Amino acid sequence: QSALSQPASVSGSPGQSITISCSGSSSDVGGYKYVSWYQQHPGNAPTLMIYEVTSRPSGISNRFSGSKSGNTASLTISGLQAEDEAYYYCSSYSSTTNTAIFGGGTKLTVL
């Protein structure tokens, strides 16, 4: 069982917006700014999409945005495109383990 909780799957049609949640505790998501989101296509390494809750690395589309409220972080993808279909993982620093912990992943299907 992963330390952070994510929905197993979400879906949306092209052009729509979707949001993926990532629930933790005050010892991780709720207590620190170190929440990141990764996109992973099957057979490939993860790609950093969001770091420090809301920041986007250079080259990542502004269709991807992050937020946090309490112990839950969220990734929103607007204007869904076929190439967004992938697994998405959240991660956070955890003071319990003094390392980064990950969620179990969410499979995004673009209908």
Next chain:
Amino acid sequence: QVQLVQSGSELRKPGASVKVSCKASGYIFNTKSLVWVRQVPGQGPECMGWINANTGDTTHAQGFTGRFVFSLDASVSTAYLQINNLEPGDTGVYYCAREILRFDYWGQGTLITVSS
């Protein structure tokens, strides 16, 4: 551009050892820590720990102590993960990634299969 290039897949028997390399390029090697991450098929990644590329100091996550050794050779900008006394449960894809808590660049992954 930043690149992390890992060594190829490995097949080992239980009890054996394996060493995975991660060669960095495109940035000053000793300015960023390198993290090791394991991903079992169908599961989320797990942070195994990291090595400070400047000092060589290592930090191991719970469950990745003892048999798991992080090292580096700064002269060739390469980090290493060695796993000793392999168990079938060690089977998975092992990634190196740059920068603790951000993981901004990842290697392509190394599949390690432990089977008799």
